[in-house]
Amino acid sequence: MAAPMAQATAAGTKEVILSTARKFVDFVNKCQSPFHVIEECRTILKAAGFSELREADQWKIEPNNKYFMTRNQSSVVAFAVGGKYEPGNGFTIVGAHTDSPCLKVKPKSNKLKSGYQCVGVECYGGGIWHTWFDRDLTVAGRVMVKNADKIEHRLVHIDRPILRVPNIAIHLMRDTNDNFGPNKETNIVPVLCTAAQAQLEGHTSPKKGEDPTCQADKHPPVLVSLLCTELGIQRQDLLDFELCLADTQPAVIGGALNEFLFSPRLDNLLSSYCALQGLIESSGGEGSLTSDPNIRLIALYDNEEVGSQSAHGAGSMLTEHILRRLSVGGHATCFEEAIPKSFLLSADQAHAVHPNYSEKHEEDHKPMFGKGIVVKFNANQKYATTAVSTSILREVATKADVPLQDFVVRNDSPCGSTIGPILSAKLGMKTVDIGAPQLSMHSIREMGCTASVHQSIALYRTYFQEYPSIYNSVNVD
Known part of the structure; x- marks a missing residue:
């Protein structure tokens, strides 16, 4: 198996990778339940200049401003409004989940x-x-x-x-x-x-x-x-x-060469944390937000591990309600016009090839630590990835200098699912399912790769910044 540090993105030196991973480890150690996850997200978002909204209040949303709201204190939606946003423009979305078995x-x-x-x-x-x-x-x-x-x-x-x-x-x-x-x-x-x-x-x-x-x-x-x-x-x-x-054992950076994450709740706090950081980094300072026609948004849901069918899960009306509220102000079909211009990255952890059970992976699809973010495919629609959505993601990854690797389950193996197909079907939105590779998924202590934190944040940051221009180059409705 190739060394994760050696396979990390060209932009990421070992010290940058470890520094980024340590911040993630600190996040995990503060987040023992979905309620703690949301409280930590609230603290981070407020420090980054995001204003908290109450779902029960009227909203006054303005370009170049950043907001967030919570539901049930276990799900959070945060968004940054592009400087050129108008109702009917698209949404650039990353979805993940806050719960773990x-x-x-x-x-x-x-x-x-x-x-x-x-x-x-x-x-x-x-x-x-x-x-x-x-x-x-x-x-x-x-x-x-x-x-x-x-x-x-x-x-x-x-x-x-x-x-x-x-x-x-x-x-x-x-x-x-x-x-x-x-x-x-x-x-x-x-x-x-x-x-x-x-x-x-x-x-x-x-x-x-x-x-x-x-x-x-x-x-x-x-x-x-x-x-x-x-x-x-x-x-x-x-x-x-x-x-x-x-x-009570804390998450740590481990391995003889400090290349691994030994941690509880990697599935799916790694995706949640990296989505949060990607949004914040893409929207800060004098960045590209002022010229963005879209709204950049992350949605971190509870109850994915039990099917998402709750008032605060991905299977609820939460996402549609928020997107409709953000589309108000134009004509009657602004929401419907926004959907085909929008895109969803469904971010959930992926199965790295196991050194002791490599036969459990499909022969030509064996994701490895350090070789990049995993794109998930399933012909039976357990994942929402399509050729169109993958092509868009590959353009983003090229600009981010983040490698991608493909995953599909064996025909004789069951396939898990994610919030991707749920949201894609409910909203009619182009979606791709991705995730960082890990081992020991759903164990009390899981094993991941330090390089994945750096790669994921870089991918999400670039996605938020570059998607509108990439969308304009795609000649497929």
Whole structure:
């Protein structure tokens, strides 16, 4: 396999690549849940001069200005309005997602098992669940809090190991190396503490009927106490929460030559972060925004890992609603006229060829670390890539000096999908599915390439700047 640093773009020296990758690693380590992702995006966007809009308000959008809005505190849409934008002009879009497979705390999670205080969890998405065993886990997400006559959204992250899903000893299950298939309901139940120690320290469950309206009573008293202490609230003020379990081991740059990313949630925080940075870098200073006839936009959605069918997922009306609002001000068909002038990069991580399972890849389509961003093809429309959309992307990549590589699944292998076909079908927009190559997809810790961060940002930045002129050169409707 070719060395990623050697195959990185000509514009990217090793130190630039590592510096860019370190910033991404810092981002991942602040983003243990989709809610934390959006809060970090909000901080970055505001620092870059983007103004926050509320979806429920009227908007006054002006050329050469930058904006963003959130929905459910787990999806964000940010956009920069070209200086020459008029209603009916196109949209230059990158779409990605904020969620990753994980364990989520159940609505009633208080479980006592053989003297252990455990926490009931649901399996979210298509995770490689055996990788969650014997990891030092914590919880992160949002808590809904009663504050006087207000209901507030609060972020929480308990920054230490508090949970563990222990493996069974091989002495008690001799075939565990041959056939390890845990029952997701009965075997994946994290241990929080022992019931005896919890009782000794005063963490006891309320008696039946004591306060049936208190939502905190549905969960282990120790967990509730930790959350309340972290947030500085009383247990009766805890209304509800959405908590993800997360590994406490941080993302790092690794490998003997510092060429790899060892990290949770690469799928799909790498695409989300790079889309965000590409938009910001393309729209700052005295750049090309003033001469752009389009609106440059990123949409980072929640719930892709479970099909995108939510009010804040790519399958919702969110994207169309926003694009229609941005098309207001001209004549009645401005939105419809904008769609054929627009383009979507659907950005989601891609499968690098595995050194120990290379036979799982189609013989002529084996993406490698460092050799560029992966273009995904599927004749059955699991990906939205077409010859037209690929040709446009290749023009962008040439201008960005970013190499591309092709991927298609074997005919005897199932194919995953992305937000690309969903949005392409809903909007009727030209779309190409792309992503950075990685290994261990959907594991609790994934493996990527440092060069991919630099390459992705360069590709998205150039795409935002160059797409309108490339569109004008394409003689295909």
